[in-house]
Amino acid sequence: MTERQSPMCSARGCRRPAVWALRWNNPKLHTPERRKIWTACDEHRTHLEEFLSLRGFLKETVSTEELVE
Structure with a gap:
């Protein structure tokens, strides 16, 4: 069993641990519930x-x- 890694920030070049999750959807590409x-x-x-x-x-x-x- 492997230890789950903490997510990293999605900002370019940032390697800090993430504490926020931004949920988003591009309506031109994704279904409304995605x-x-x-x-x-x-x-x-x-x-x-x-x-x-x-x-x-x-x-x-x-x-x-x-x-x-």
């Missing part, structure tokens, strides 16, 4: 949320702990 996930550290959360929001893709942001449930 959710893609980017992960973010505290420092990059706002930047990644703004990037997705400007495109109308961001659906919700939750703690990465909620993904493990």
